[in-house]
Amino acid sequence: MKKRSLFILLFSMLFVILAACGKGGGGGSSEDSAEGADATEVIGSESEDATELNFWTFNELHINIFEDAVKRWNEEFPDRPISLKAEAYPYDNMHNNLLLALQSGTGAPDIVDIELGRFPNYLQGEPQLLPMNEYVEPVKENFIESRFDIYAKDGNYYGLPTHVGATVAFYNKEIMDAAGVDIDSIETWDDYVEAGKKVVENTDATMTTLETGDYWSYWPLIKQQGSDFFDENGELTLANETNIETLDFMHRLIYEEKIAEITPGGGHHEEEYYGFMNDGGAASVIMPMWYMGRFTDYMEDLKGKMVIRPMPKWTEDGNRSAGAGGTGTVVTNQTEHPELAKEFLAYTKLSEEGNLALWEIMGFDPPMWTVWEKPEIREDNKYYQYFGTDIFDTLLSVREEIDSINITDKNPLVQEQLSTNVFNNVLRSENQSAEEALKEAEAAIENN
Amino acid sequence: MIERAVSTTNSSRPKRSIKGFFLSRKVVPYVFVSPFILSFLLLFLYPLISGVVMSFQTILPGQTTFIGTSNYERILNPTFFKALSNTTVYVILTTVILTIVPMVLATMLNSKFVRFSNVFRASLFIPALTSTIVAGVVFRLMFGESEASLANTVVGFFGVEPLEWKFGAATGMFLMVLLATWKWLGVNILYFMAGLANVPRELYEAAEIDGAGIFNKFRHITLPMLKPITVYVVTITIIAGFRMYEESYVFWPEGSPGNIGLTIVGYIYQQGFRMNDLGFGAAIGVVLMLIIFVISILQLTLSGTLKKGG
Numbered sequence: 001m002k003k004r005s006l007f008i009l010l011f012s013m014l015f016v017i018l019a020a021c022g023k024g025g026g027g028g029s030s031e032d033s034a035e036g037a038d039a040t041e042v043i044g045s046e047s048e049d050a051t052e053l054n055f056w057t058f059n060e061l062h063i064n065i066f067e068d069a070v071k072r073w074n075e076e077f078p079d080r081p082i083s084l085k086a087e088a089y090p091y092d093n094m095h096n097n098l099l100l101a102l103q104s105g106t107g108a109p110d111i112v113d114i115e116l117g118r119f120p121n122y123l124q125g126e127p128q129l130l131p132m133n134e135y136v137e138p139v140k141e142n143f144i145e146s147r148f149d150i151y152a153k154d155g156n157y158y159g160l161p162t163h164v165g166a167t168v169a170f171y172n173k174e175i176m177d178a179a180g181v182d183i184d185s186i187e188t189w190d191d192y193v194e195a196g197k198k199v200v201e202n203t204d205a206t207m208t209t210l211e212t213g214d215y216w217s218y219w220p221l222i223k224q225q226g227s228d229f230f231d232e233n234g235e236l237t238l239a240n241e242t243n244i245e246t247l248d249f250m251h252r253l254i255y256e257e258k259i260a261e262i263t264p265g266g267g268h269h270e271e272e273y274y275g276f277m278n279d280g281g282a283a284s285v286i287m288p289m290w291y292m293g294r295f296t297d298y299m300e301d302l303k304g305k306m307v308i309r310p311m312p313k314w315t316e317d318g319n320r321s322a323g324a325g326g327t328g329t330v331v332t333n334q335t336e337h338p339e340l341a342k343e344f345l346a347y348t349k350l351s352e353e354g355n356l357a358l359w360e361i362m363g364f365d366p367p368m369w370t371v372w373e374k375p376e377i378r379e380d381n382k383y384y385q386y387f388g389t390d391i392f393d394t395l396l397s398v399r400e401e402i403d404s405i406n407i408t409d410k411n412p413l414v415q416e417q418l419s420t421n422v423f424n425n426v427l428r429s430e431n432q433s434a435e436e437a438l439k440e441a442e443a444a445i446e447n448n
Numbered sequence: 449m450i451e452r453a454v455s456t457t458n459s460s461r462p463k464r465s466i467k468g469f470f471l472s473r474k475v476v477p478y479v480f481v482s483p484f485i486l487s488f489l490l491l492f493l494y495p496l497i498s499g500v501v502m503s504f505q506t507i508l509p510g511q512t513t514f515i516g517t518s519n520y521e522r523i524l525n526p527t528f529f530k531a532l533s534n535t536t537v538y539v540i541l542t543t544v545i546l547t548i549v550p551m552v553l554a555t556m557l558n559s560k561f562v563r564f565s566n567v568f569r570a571s572l573f574i575p576a577l578t579s580t581i582v583a584g585v586v587f588r589l590m591f592g593e594s595e596a597s598l599a600n601t602v603v604g605f606f607g608v609e610p611l612e613w614k615f616g617a618a619t620g621m622f623l624m625v626l627l628a629t630w631k632w633l634g635v636n637i638l639y640f641m642a643g644l645a646n647v648p649r650e651l652y653e654a655a656e657i658d659g660a661g662i663f664n665k666f667r668h669i670t671l672p673m674l675k676p677i678t679v680y681v682v683t684i685t686i687i688a689g690f691r692m693y694e695e696s697y698v699f700w701p702e703g704s705p706g707n708i709g710l711t712i713v714g715y716i717y718q719q720g721f722r723m724n725d726l727g728f729g730a731a732i733g734v735v736l737m738l739i740i741f742v743i744s745i746l747q748l749t750l751s752g753t754l755k756k757g758g
Contacts, residue, residue: 092701096721103509103726121724125508212705264593266615266705272592412723416703424705428615447525448723 039063039088044070050081051337053344054109056098060088061293062113062162062327064361069348082344091115102128102332110335111345114159116150116326120409123153130331130338131156135346139368143350144323146404147367151328159328160349163364165288166321166395166402167220167311170295170387174305175205175283183309189249192312196259199283207259208284209273210250212423213266215415216287216324222246223322223403225314229414230406236445238414239438247434251426262428274298286311288324289395292363296386303386310398319401365395372396413448417441496737502730519731528732530707531715534621538711539689541625546636546685547678549629554640555670569641573634580631584698587627588614614699620708624695632688636681643677644670679751683744690740693717712736 039060044050055066063086070084087109089097095118101108102122114122122129136148136157144164151159171183179199186192196207211217222228227242237243253260261282265272268287277285278299285291295306310320329349331341348354355366356376363383371377372392383391422441425432432440469475503519505512553572557565575583590598591613600610613619651669660668693713700709703718710718712732720729748754 092722099721099724103507105509118722121722124724125511128509213702272594275594416718416722420703420705420707420710424615428705444526448522 037087037089039086041067041086042083043067043086044074044081044083050083051340052083052085053111053335053337053341055084055086055111055113056094056109057086057088057113058091058094058115059113059327061362063088065162065354065357066348068357068361069344069354072353073344073347080340082340095121098122101334106334108332108334110337110341111329111331113162113327113329116328116407117412117415119151119159119326119328120407120411122330123158124409127153127156127158128333129158130333130335130342131158132160132331132342132346133157135342135350136160139350142370143367144369144402146323147326150326150405150407151330159330160345161367162327162329162349163288163290163325163358163362164367164369164402165290165323165325166365166398167216167224167286167288167324168321168394168398169284169286169309169311170291171284171307171309172205172280172282172302172305173307175199175203175280178203179283183307186309186312188316188318189312189314193253193257193259196253196257196283200259203283205280205283206261207282208253208261208286209263209268209277209282210254210260210423210427211263211267212428213263213419214269215418215423216268217250217263218247218418218423219405220286220288220311220322220324221250223324223405224311224319226319226403228406229411230408232406234406234408236410236442238417238445239435239442244435244438247422247426247438251430251434254427255430269294278302289365290325290363292383292387296363296382306387308387308391308394310394310401319398319403321398321402323402323405369399372399410445410448413445414441417444499730499733502727503734504731505727507726508724515727519728520735522728523731523735527707527710528712528715531710531712534707534709535690535692535711537621538624538628538692539686541621542628542632542689543682543685545625545629546632547682550633550636550681551640551674551678553633554637554644555666557637558641558644569637572637575631576634578631580627580694581698583631584627584694587623588699591623615705615708617706617708620699620704623699624692624709627695627698628689628692632685636685639677639681640674643674647673675751676753679748679753682751683747686743686747687740690736690743712739 041063043063043066055063057063066084066086070082074081088094094112095115098108098112098114099121108128133156140148143161147161147164148157148159151157151161169186173183176183176195176199179195179202181195181198186195192207199205199207209217219229222243225242225246227237227240227246229236229238229243231237250260254262263273264270264276264281267273268285268291274294276282278301289308292308295302311322313320329345331338331345335341350368352368352371352374355368355371356374358364358366359371359377360379360381363381366372372395377392378389418441421444422437426434426437470479504514504516505519506515556562557569562568592600593610593612593614594600595604595610597610599613603611611619613623647670651673652665655665655669691713692711696704696709696711696714704710713736716729716732716736719725719732745754
């Protein structure tokens with residue numbers, strides 16, 4: 001007897017060990033496990049007939065939009081309640097999990113946020129996403145249309161946009177005043193450079209910071225001039241004249257005009273930068289509108305000091321903004337409730353209320369431009385308190401000047417080249433000229 | 449009575465035979481190794497084979513096609529060579545440091561002249577229990593680029609200007625090697641301590657009688673006696689070095705400036721997942737496997753380990 005029980009004990013131990021090993025390797029890609037998630041929330045109806053939908057995102061804050069939408073949905077359609085299980089994972093983690101889930105055909109959520117920089121990966125081959133045309137086409141003209149095109153393939157719209165991403169200039173009014181510069185007098189980049197010289201002369205701050213680890217200091221600037229990484233036909237134009245000159249201009253801002261510095265930490269999303277900016281390290285920063293949330297959340301000391309203005313323009317009649325970045329929310333083909341998931345997603349992202357919520361909750365410039373003029377959008381919120389009440393005046397004034405970006409399946413490669421080689425070699429270590437670096441990057445992308 | 453007896457034998461016989469089957473000398477060894485064989489087949493051999501197959505394909509959902517060797521033709525590009533050279537430098541540095549330093553430290557800890565050696569042993573081993581990612585976060589803060597960061601304060605004492613640790617090729621490599629050293633030093637000390645425990649005391653006594661000093665004892669007794677352990681430590685350090693990924697990832701999660709921190713495994717990750725090019729990623733993996741294989745064989749042959757075994 002003793003022997004036998006020992007035997008059983010040994011075996012059960014073995015299985016426990018094996019099971020434990022199996023779990024460790026899982027990494028959290030299965031839909032039931034929230035392993036590795038930054039945040040998990042179950043939102044909505046607790047009644048048993050509620051349909052459960054899963055939602056993944058890479059930004060915890062995005063859950064708030066869906067929380068709001070689920071509440072409205074359940075009030076409006078009490079006969080079709082939804083219970084949404086929302087999970088936020090780190091950026092890289094979520095995109096990789098999703099990629100593997102879609103490749104292997106199992107484990108993907110019903111609804112998921114995909115960031116623009118990675119979106120082309122999910123459009124390669126046969127997209128494992130459901131087309132949203134039936135919902136997009138009727139309302140398309142109320143939206144900044146280009147925001148649908150960047151998440152589309154072969155006439156099918158897969159991703160629903162989260163914001164326009166209009167790039168603007170954030171100025172620290174306190175520093176600009178100390179330098180004796182009237183912010184509203186800055187209209188062109190020449191004015192901006194002149195203002196920068198005054199800032200550097202009269203204050204301890206630098207005029208602006210330029211990213212080397214990401215492309216937000218560069219992409220809007222070339223887009224403003226009608227250039228891009230790709231032309232409308234998807235041909236690579238990375239090393240065209242405008243792009244080279246713009247990169248040269250950035251180099252000049254740092255080393256000749258001496259009004260710019262390389263962003264501490266390498267990017268405007270780094271801890272080092274938040275601290276630097278919060279302490280009044282720079283008088284301005286050029287970033288898309290969605291960057292507002294980073295100010296309110298990570299740079300609290302600047303409340304009431306920052307103002308939002310259009311970007312300086314390159315020529316007298318040049319554009320004063322450019323669309324940059326984005327998040328496309330999609331329904332995957334692994335959902336068990338395709339119709340409900342699509343309808344709910346459209347309800348969240350394509351309705352007027354949904355777009356107002358994008359502004360109120362997230363501080364995003366809603367892609368449905370018809371709400372920009374609504375009185376509701378003028379209601380007080382934390383962004384108005386932080387940046388002043390003229391945000392939408394600025395936005396409305398540049399509405400016609402936001403050009404669409406051209407996205408191809410090689411965008412991830414461009415981002416990779418720019419953020420590892422080009423900006424580093426040209427702006428930081430100065431061992432390549434703008435032309436050399438961009439030509440080399442172009443060759444690397446073409447050969448891939 | 450008879451009936452009862454029969455029924456008991458009937459009911460106990462199958463049990464006994466199952467037990468007997470599992471306890472027979474022929475079967476038991478297989479039962480005991482089966483979990484490991486199974487996990488090897490499932491977790492190593494199957495992925496290995498499918499990895500090799502994948503390296504000849506482009507893989508998109510529902511559209512997997514064989515494309516011959518074109519993944520391999522793309523491998524020899526500047527980024528791959530950058531990754532290879534980073535990894536090679538890293539392997540050389542970690543192998544040298546993580547063999548010599550632990551050996552010397554283990555010898556010192558083992559000597560009777562060192563006090564509180566248990567405290568040192570424990571504290572040197574503790575880093576091995578930390579996850580690389582967690583340690584990396586702390587390292588990243590210590591080696592921040594601001595003047596006030598710990599590392600810049602330290603170099604400031606010696607009159608060195610604040611360094612941008614994460615943005616230079618040399619300092620970047622320094623960070624990765626430092627993190628690996630900090631983490632693995634204790635483990636390697638443990639290996640050498642185990643090796644030292646097997647060195648017979650009489651040899652040292654005999655050497656002392658012959659008038660050998662500390663250095664000579666180390667050179668002529670400790671070093672040769674530790675050879676098997678040294679070979680083992682060198683081998684695993686080389687393999688771990690080629691497989692290195694976390695030490696680079698914690699410092700540059702989104703890709704390093706000028707690819708100063710790109711390792712071969714990092715390149716697999718970048719191409720396979722970030723660029724959705726699993727076939728190309730698999731091809732790099734196969735090349736990495738061949739590199740590790742060749743180097744391990746070379747190293748084991750040169751150190752004579754294979755000969756002895758055969």
